Each structure stands twice: as structure tokens, then as C-alpha cells.
Amino acid sequence: MSEDKKLKDEILGEDLLDHNYDGIMELDNELPPWWLYMFYGTIIAAIMYSIAFFGMGKFNQMDEYAEEIETAAATKAIFDENFGGSSINASTAVLVTEEDKLADGKEIYTKNCVACHAVNGGGGVGPNLTDDYSIHGNSINDLFKTIKFGIPEKGMIPWESQLNPEQMQNVASYILTEFKNKNVEGGKEAQGDKL
Amino acid sequence: MSGQLEKFYYDNKIVKMFAYATIFWGVIGMLVGLLVAFQIYIPAMNFNLEYTTFGRTRPLHTNAVIFAFVGNGIFTGVYYSLQRLLKTRMWSDKLSMINFWGWQSIIVAAAVTLLMGFTTSKEYAELEWPIDIAITIIWVVFGWNMFATILKRRERHLYVAIWFYIATFVTVAVLHIVNSLALPVSFMKSYPIYAGVQDALVQWWYGHNAVAFFLTTPYLGLMYYFVPKAVKRPVYSYKLSIIHFWALIFLYIWAGPHHLLYTSLPGWVQTLGVVFSIMLIAPSWGGMINGLLTMRGAWDRVRDSAVLKFFVVAITAYGMATFEGPLLSLKSVNAISHYTDWTIAHVHIGALGWNGFLTFGMIYWLIPRMFKTKLYSEKLANAHFWIGTIGILFYAIPLYWAGFTQYLMWQEFTVDGFPAYPNFLETVKEIVPMYAMRSFGGVLYFTGTILFVINIWKTVKAGSFTANEAAEAPALEKSYTARAGDHWHRAIERKPIRLLIFALVVILIGGAVEMVPTFLVKSNIPTIEAVKPYTPLELQGRDIYIKEGCNNCHSQMIRPFRHETERYGDYTKSGETVYNHPHLWGSKRTGPDLAREGSKKLRKPHSWHYNHMYDPTSTSPGSIMPRYPWLLSKTIDNRSTTTKMAVMQKLGVPYTDAEIKSGKTDLEIQAEEITAKLKEEGVKEADASKEIIALIAYLQRLGTDVEKTEK
Numbered sequence: 001m002s003e004d005k006k007l008k009d010e011i012l013g014e015d016l017l018d019h020n021y022d023g024i025m026e027l028d029n030e031l032p033p034w035w036l037y038m039f040y041g042t043i044i045a046a047i048m049y050s051i052a053f054f055g056m057g058k059f060n061q062m063d064e065y066a067e068e069i070e071t072a073a074a075t076k077a078i079f080d081e082n083f084g085g086s087s088i089n090a091s092t093a094v095l096v097t098e099e100d101k102l103a104d105g106k107e108i109y110t111k112n113c114v115a116c117h118a119v120n121g122g123g124g125v126g127p128n129l130t131d132d133y134s135i136h137g138n139s140i141n142d143l144f145k146t147i148k149f150g151i152p153e154k155g156m157i158p159w160e161s162q163l164n165p166e167q168m169q170n171v172a173s174y175i176l177t178e179f180k181n182k183n184v185e186g187g188k189e190a191q192g193d194k195l
Numbered sequence: 196m197s198g199q200l201e202k203f204y205y206d207n208k209i210v211k212m213f214a215y216a217t218i219f220w221g222v223i224g225m226l227v228g229l230l231v232a233f234q235i236y237i238p239a240m241n242f243n244l245e246y247t248t249f250g251r252t253r254p255l256h257t258n259a260v261i262f263a264f265v266g267n268g269i270f271t272g273v274y275y276s277l278q279r280l281l282k283t284r285m286w287s288d289k290l291s292m293i294n295f296w297g298w299q300s301i302i303v304a305a306a307v308t309l310l311m312g313f314t315t316s317k318e319y320a321e322l323e324w325p326i327d328i329a330i331t332i333i334w335v336v337f338g339w340n341m342f343a344t345i346l347k348r349r350e351r352h353l354y355v356a357i358w359f360y361i362a363t364f365v366t367v368a369v370l371h372i373v374n375s376l377a378l379p380v381s382f383m384k385s386y387p388i389y390a391g392v393q394d395a396l397v398q399w400w401y402g403h404n405a406v407a408f409f410l411t412t413p414y415l416g417l418m419y420y421f422v423p424k425a426v427k428r429p430v431y432s433y434k435l436s437i438i439h440f441w442a443l444i445f446l447y448i449w450a451g452p453h454h455l456l457y458t459s460l461p462g463w464v465q466t467l468g469v470v471f472s473i474m475l476i477a478p479s480w481g482g483m484i485n486g487l488l489t490m491r492g493a494w495d496r497v498r499d500s501a502v503l504k505f506f507v508v509a510i511t512a513y514g515m516a517t518f519e520g521p522l523l524s525l526k527s528v529n530a531i532s533h534y535t536d537w538t539i540a541h542v543h544i545g546a547l548g549w550n551g552f553l554t555f556g557m558i559y560w561l562i563p564r565m566f567k568t569k570l571y572s573e574k575l576a577n578a579h580f581w582i583g584t585i586g587i588l589f590y591a592i593p594l595y596w597a598g599f600t601q602y603l604m605w606q607e608f609t610v611d612g613f614p615a616y617p618n619f620l621e622t623v624k625e626i627v628p629m630y631a632m633r634s635f636g637g638v639l640y641f642t643g644t645i646l647f648v649i650n651i652w653k654t655v656k657a658g659s660f661t662a663n664e665a666a667e668a669p670a671l672e673k674s675y676t677a678r679a680g681d682h683w684h685r686a687i688e689r690k691p692i693r694l695l696i697f698a699l700v701v702i703l704i705g706g707a708v709e710m711v712p713t714f715l716v717k718s719n720i721p722t723i724e725a726v727k728p729y730t731p732l733e734l735q736g737r738d739i740y741i742k743e744g745c746n747n748c749h750s751q752m753i754r755p756f757r758h759e760t761e762r763y764g765d766y767t768k769s770g771e772t773v774y775n776h777p778h779l780w781g782s783k784r785t786g787p788d789l790a791r792e793g794s795k796k797l798r799k800p801h802s803w804h805y806n807h808m809y810d811p812t813s814t815s816p817g818s819i820m821p822r823y824p825w826l827l828s829k830t831i832d833n834r835s836t837t838t839k840m841a842v843m844q845k846l847g848v849p850y851t852d853a854e855i856k857s858g859k860t861d862l863e864i865q866a867e868e869i870t871a872k873l874k875e876e877g878v879k880e881a882d883a884s885k886e887i888i889a890l891i892a893y894l895q896r897l898g899t900d901v902e903k904t905e906k
Contacts, residue, residue, distance in 0.1 A: 009429060009492070011428075011492035011493075012491060012492050016429055017433055019352070019354075019433065021280050021350065021354040022276075022279040022280055022282075022420075022424075023424070024354065024420070024423045024424065024429070024430065025423075025429035025430070026429055026430045026432075026433040026436070027429045027430065027431055027432055027433065028432075028433060028434070029431055029432035029433075029434065029435070030432070030434060031432065031434055031435050031438060032432075032435075032484060035435075035477060035480065035481065035484060036477075038476065038477050038480070039442075039474075039477035039478070042473050042474045042475075042476055042477055042521075043474055045470075045473055046470035046471070046473050046474050047470075049466070049469065049470050049473070050466065050470050053462070053463075053466045054463070054466070059462075059466070059526065060462060061457055061462060061465075061526075061755050062755060064755070065755035065756065065757075065760075065766070068756065068757045069757055072608070072612060072757050075612070076611065076612040079610055079611055079612070080611075083611075086611070111618065112618070114816075115803070115813075115814040115815065115816075116799075116800070116803065116814075124802075124806075124877065125799075125800050125802045125803045125806065125814070125876060125877070126800070150795070152795035152796075152798050154800065155798055155799045155800025155801070155802075155803060157795075157796065157797060157798060157799065158795065158796060161613070161614075161617075161761055161762075161796070162613060162614065162617035162618075163613070163617075164609070164611050164613050188877065
């Protein structure tokens with residue numbers, strides 16, 4: 001294109017190309033430098049990320065996971081050391097009677113248990129908690145164990161990953177205190193052995 | 196230099212038809228969108244009908260907006276601009292009509308079949324095989340008509356808009372065909388040839404590039420025509436057009452795996468997805484710059500023109516969404532956004548802002564021109580603009596908030612190491628108010644659309660339509676000598692076939708590099724001995740799960756994060772899904788993950804599932820899951836069992852011939868067992884022939900195979 005023919009945009013004075021598509025013209029502007037450097041920057045970032053992953057074994061999600069679990073275990077260990085951890089387990093669980101603990105138990109029961117055992121403990125999907133029959137034992141220790149490890153083959157899920165030992169002791173105590181010998185009306189038929 | 200001046204006519208009729216279809220389907224698609232926005236927190240709004248339940252209406256919404264609203268928008272813009280950019284009428288009016296009526300028939304067929312429950316479960320590719328074939332045929336008709344028009348053009352060089360149209364045509368064809376490969380079971384049921392990890396990879400290579408090559412590249416083409424036409428200014432930079440076009444189509448195709456970060460997709464494929472997404476920022480922004488900077492010297496006109504306002508917000512939304520996209524592709528960010536409403540907010544910036552507003556602007560500009568009149572009311576269009584813009588904000592902001600809130604609740608642990616919110620439902624109840632605000636945003640946006648319809652209606656009534664618009668241009672001479680000093684790219688712009696082939700090669704590279712090794716190299720998907728095919732009853736149950744669209748709200752992919760493994764059990768291994776034609780990993784958790792629903796950790800009694808399906812609030816008070824009472828009364832289609840197993844066997848699922856032969860009886864035996872158990876648990880009315888039994892069998896199987904090896 002010779003100099004004299006060079007087209008100019010009338011408003012901005014920039015070089016116009018002689019392209020004309022249904023009246024649409026195109027300017028002969030260079031790529032904006034900030035745009036170009038951003039493009040280069042992302043390419044460099046991509047290469048560096050690739051080197052880190054493929055060459056140096058970084059960003060491996062299994063390693064990240066292992067590390068996360070390790071950190072969590074370490075944090076838990078520190079917590080247990082400082083705050084004594086919980087010594088409550090199936091053989092040491094006791095029937096608590098403090099009102100606040102039973103209230104906590106009631107809250108846990110309402111939130112998690114009513115779907116299968118009903119608000120009044122009469123059962124439904126799960127067994128009746130108010131009659132004098134029991135499938136897996138009715139001592140605080142038996143109940144703690146059932147709650148903690150569940151009865152997976154019958155659909156009672158293990159709660160050990162959702163409730164801490166105090167909470168399990170509280171809800172077990174609530175059940176034994178609140179429902180004992182209530183024999184609520186409309187409850188599920190007896191299952192298991194007579195106590 | 197030029198040939199003889201020739202007189203010819205542009206076909207405006209086809210443009211008008213597509214514009215009307217765009218408006219019509221836009222209203223429908225947005226209305227269904229509103230419906231699902233309400234249904235998500237008011238489950239009773241499914242009207243207790245299987246046909247209008249979220250699992251079916253949500254795919255209807257996405258398909259209607261993408262393929263009906265935006266699809267017709269593409270055709271409207273392409274049919275208008277292509278003729279003018281090439282100075283010729285469309286090659287064949289007949290093909291144009293086949294394109295139009297074919298596409299509308301496909302949409303109607305899609306709407307009907309999706310609501311009836313015919314679905315492949317693959318997002319944005321839910322339509323079953325006969326419709327897939329129809330789409331292929333109509334798409335080829337469109338491409339054929341476009342290419343024949345290009346070949347008889349009176350303009351030597353192809354303008355950048357047409358490069359985008361060509362790339363769109365060829366890439367969508369490749370994506371659609373590869374992702375839809377399936378073996379039919381019956382007239383409206385098929386199983387994809389891919390399973391598990393491979394199916395997920397192909398699906399998201401497709402899914403991501405449906406966004407790229409159906410919602411982005413054709414609309415960039417439309418932007419390149421309608422923005423400079425409307426603002427009457429030259430395009431900012433021809434050089435930028437070249438670089439950003441080729442970079443965009445080359446890089447986009449690689450980015451699919453960023454939809455599968457932290458899943459059991461091999462790490463190297465995930466990494467490719469990440470790095471290519473990062474590199475996409477600049478090529479995407481190239482389009483935004485060329486759009487916005489074309490307004491230079493005419494910003495004062497933006498103040499006075501609703502059309503230009505729509506364009507400015509559309510392009511800005513495009514810039515925002517394409518910056519956010521790469522951001523979401525970073526693994527640490529994706530850990531938060533994946534499965535939450537953040538993703539939903541993100542896509543709606545694109546859909547409502549970029550596609551919606553560009554379409555509105557285009558039609559506001561087109562209709563007065565074709566009807567030789569002025570827009571009925573500029574004021575009304577301005578009102579539409581402001582209501583729509585506020586609607587987008589009201590839509591997106593609550594959902595960003597919801598996404599963050601829910602993620603923060605999911606991942607919080609108490610100091611003694613327990614999930615702070617072990618009950619998934621707690622985290623859902625927390626965000627219900629944000630869902631309500633989102634639906635309000637949707638109402639605003641839809642109100643704007645109604646103003647749009649009124650305005651266009653009044654304009655049409657006031658004008659007189661020119662079906663065939665006269666034009667003239669010199670004929671193209673046979674020989675052409677390139678001028679010295681021309682840009683090297685001019686040579687490609689003169690050769691449409693060459694451009695098509697280059698574009699094809701460029702888009703094939705990324706997909707091939709990611710897919711071929713994932714399919715051929717065994718070590719990418721380590722098999723697990725204990726993982727066995729589903730029993731006939733479970734297989735039928737799985738198809739019910741697919742039919743009801745459970746995967747729209749429930750994922751089956753536990754990521755290797757402490758908060759997920761504590762909640763759902765061990766992270767999902769690639770070997771666990773090898774018999775899953777299709778994969779059901781899901782992309783959103785409106786409800787909890789179900790990958791290990793049958794495992795010891797999560798297993799509930801059969802009767803829990805029975806009651807839960809009948810009325811979710813009976814077992815989960817406050818649940819927003821809709822009721823599925825029809826599962827208790829509809830009968831399992833046991834006649835299809837043998838064929839289904841035989842097709843699975845053909846696809847490589849190791850059913851023996853004997854197993855297939857006894858399939859129907861085995862199904863009945865297992866159904867009786869489950870029913871007996873249900874009765875024992877107090878569900879006296881349980882009936883072994885009903886769909887609920889198959890669904891329970893399937894759900895109770897999930898995650899149990901690998902437990903057998905642990906003993």
C-alpha cells in the first residue's frame with residue numbers, strides 16, 4: 001500500500017485498512033501491549049505449572065489429601081493433649097443425669113434420630129425405644145456401642161464420625177431416661193429379647 | 196479490477212422467522228428457568244407430576260436456553276450477516292427452510308421427550324439418539340447452506356465474523372457426534388459407548404465446548420457484525436482479530452477437564468485442563484477488547500442508544516465470565532466452586548449477560564431495519580435494559596453468596612475433629628433465602644423480556660416487512676493477485692475450504708491428546724477386582740435414577756478432601772465406575788453425594804428409602820427434595836431387562852450369556868427379597884413389581900463393592 005493511499009479514521013486519526021465488509025471497516029491497530037504481555041504471562045504460568053506437576057511431582061491430589069489428613073490428626077492430637085481428649089468409650093460410658101446434658105441429648109435425638117425412631121421413641125423404620133424389648137442390649141454401654149458403630153446391615157448408621165463421645169453418651173442417656181418403660185401408644189411392635 | 200455490477204436480493208424472510216423463534220423460545224426457556232428457580236426451594240411446585248419435577252425441568256431449561264433461544268439467535272444473526280458480508284443471497288432458500296423447520300421440530304421433540312423422562316443424563320446432551328441423529332442432519336444442512344453461500348460470494352475475503360461461524364459449524368459437528376456415540380436399547384433409550392472416567396472426559400470435553408462453540412464463538416461472530424454496524428465505527432484491531440480467533444479455538448478445546456478437577460480423572464489430564472484454561476484469559480479478552488474498543492469515538496452514542504447499552508453490558512459480562520472461568524479452573528478455587536451454586540452464578544453471567552443481552556441488542560437493531568421503521572419505544576427498551584441488568588445482579592450475587600456459605604459449612608470441623616454440620620440438610624436450609632432472592636432476580640430479568648416482546652410486537656405492527664431486500668455488488672473475478680504488503684492472513688481469508696480445514700485441525704489436537712491416552716493406556720484407570728456389574732434389578736433402578744434426573748442434584752463422586760471423606764466415605768476411585776454407561780458423577784450437590792449411599796457408613800434401611808421417596812420430609816424434615824410418589828405405583832419394565840443387559844455386554848460389561856438369559860427371573864427374585872425386607876420393616880403395602888424396589892436396589896448397591904475387599 002502506498003503512502004498516499006493510506007486511509008485514516010476520521011475521529012481518532014488511526015490507520016484504517018481498506019477492508020470493507022457491508023460497510024464495516026477495520027483499524028490497523030497493533031495488539032495492545034498489556035494484552036500481549038498478559039497472554040505471555042499466562043503462557044509462562046501454564047508452563048511453570050506444568051513443570052511443577054509433570055517434572056517435580058507437585059499438586060498431586062493424593063499427596064494433598066494425605067497431608068490434609070495428617071494435619072487434621074496432628075491438630076486433633078494437640079487438642080486431646082491440651083483438653084484431655086475424651087476417655088468415654090463403650091465400656092466407660094455412664095448414664096448421665098445432669099439436666100443440660102440430657103437437654104443436649106434431646107437436641108441430638110431430635111435432629112438425627114426422629115426420622116427412624118419417632119419423636120416419642122415409638123420407632124418406625126427403626127425399632128421401638130419405649131418398650132421393654134431390646135435387640136442389641138439396653139444398658140448405657142450397649143446403647144453407646146450401637147450408636148457409635150451402628151448396625152449397618154439393618155440400616156442403623158454408625159455415628160462415630162458425626163457425634164463426639166460426650167454427645168453419644170448424652171443422647172444414649174436421654175433415650176434411656178426419657179423413654180424407659182413408656183410403652184407409647186402406636187409404637188412399633190416388639191423386636192428382640194425381653195429385658 | 197471489479198466485475199460487472201449485479202443485482203440480487205437478500206432473504207429477510209428466513210431472518211425474520213429465526214428472530215421470531217428466538218423470541219418465542221427465549222420466553223419459554225426463561226419461563227422454565229423461573230419455574231426451576233422456584234422449584235429448587237419450593238418442591239411442591241412440581242405440581243406432584245413426574246413430568247414437571249426438577250430432575251426433568253432443569254434439563255429442559257438448559258436445553259431450551261442453549262439450543263432453542265441461543266441456537267435460534269445464532270441462526271438469526273448468521274442468516275442476516277452472512278448474506279451481507281458475502282454480498283449474496285443464501286445459496287438455497289429450500290435448505291434455509293429445512294434448517295428452520297428442522298431445528299424447531301428438534302426443539303419440540305426435545306421438550307416433549309425430556310419431560311417424559313427420555314434422557315441420556317449427559318449435561319446439555321440429554322437428548323436421546325433419534326433426536327441426536329436429527330440434530331446432526333439439520334446441522335449439516337446449515338453448514339452446507341452456509342458453505343455453498345460462501346462459495347458463490349461476491350466478496351473476495353471472509354470477514355472475521357465468518358471465521359467464527361465456520362469454526363462453530365465444524366467444531367459443534369465434531370463435539371456432537373463424538374459425545375453422542377451410543378448403542379440403542381430401544382427407540383428412545385441408549386447407553387453411551389463410553390463408561391466411567393472416559394465417559395466423564397468425553398462429556399465435559401463436549402460440555403465445556405458447547406459453552407465455547409455454541410454460546411461463545413458464534414456470538415463473537417455476531418458481535419463482530421452487529422457491534423460495528425450499530426455503533427458505525429471501525430473494528431478496533433484486525434491483527435487482534437486474527438490472533439484471538441486462532442488462539443481461542445485452539446486453546447478452548449483443551450479446557451474440558453477443568454470440570455472434573457479433584458475427581459478420579461487422571462491427574463495429568465486435569466493438569467492440562469488447568470493450564471489451558473489459564474492461557475484462555477487473553478484470547479477471550481481479545482474478543483472483549485475488540486468489541487468494547489470499537490466503541491471508541493462513539494461513547495456518547497451509547498448514552499442515547501438502548502441497543503448499544505445492551506452490547507456494552509453483554510461484552511462486559513463476557514469479559515467477566517471469561518476471567519472468572521480460568522479462575523474457577525484453578526484447583527484450589529474449584530475445590531470451593533465445584534458442586535456449589537457458584538458455578539450456577541458463573542454460567543448465568545454468561546447466559547443472561549453475554550448471550551441474552553447480545554441477542555436483545557441484535558433483535559432491537561434488526562427488526563426496525565427489516566420492517567423499515569423505527570423501534571416502537573426507545574424508552575421501553577431502556578427500561579428493559581435497566582430491569583434486566585438489575586435482574587442479573589439479583590440473580591448472581593445471592594448465588595455467589597450461597598456457594599461460599601454452603602462450602603464453608605461443608606468444610607468446617609469442630610475443634611475435636613467432627614464435621615460442624617454433619618447433616619447435609621442444615622447446609623441447604625441455610626441458603627434457601629438466597630435461592631429466594633435468586634428467583635426474584637429471575638423475575639426481574641423475565642419482566643424485562645416481556646417489555647422486549649411488547650416493544651418488538653409494536654414495532655412489527657407499525658412497519659412494513661421487506662421479504663426480499665434489493666442489493667447490488669460487482670461479481671467476483673476469477674483471477675486474483677495478492678497485493679504486496681497485505682497481511683499474510685489475507686491468503687487464508689480468500690480460501691474458505693482451507694480455513695475450514697485449518698480450524699478443524701486446530702480443534703482436533705486438544706481433544707485427541709487428552710482422550711486417546713485415557714482410552715488406550717490401561718494404567719490411567721486401574722481396575723478393582725471387587726467391582727462387579729449391576730444386577731438386573733439394580734440396572735433397571737439405575738435407569739430410573741437417570742430417568743428421574745437424580746444426577747441433576749446428587750453427585751456420585753467423592754473428592755479426596757477430609758470434609759468429603761469424613762461425610763461420605765473414602766474418595767471415589769476411577770476403577771469403581773468402569774461399568775457405568777453413562778457415568779453419573781454429577782456436577783452439582785443440591786442434595787448429598789450418593790456414591791457410597793449403600794455403604795456401612797451411610798446405609799439406611801430399605802424402608803427409609805421407601806418413605807423418603809414417597810415424601811422426603813417424612814425422613815428429613817425441611818428437605819427441599821420433591822416427592823416421587825409415582826415410583827410406588829409405576830411398574831418396572833422387566834421386558835427390557837434382557838436387551839439392556841445384552842447391550843451392556845456388547846459395550847464390554849462382563850455379563851455372561853447365562854446371566855442375561857436368567858436376567859428377568861433374577862430381577863424378580865431380588866425384587867421379592869427387598870419387598871420381604873420392606874414388609875418386615877413395616878412397609879406392608881410394598882409391591883415387588885414397582886419401580887421404587889429397583890431404585891432401592893440400586894441405591895443400596897452404591898459403594899458396597901469395594902467394601903467386600905476390605906474384609
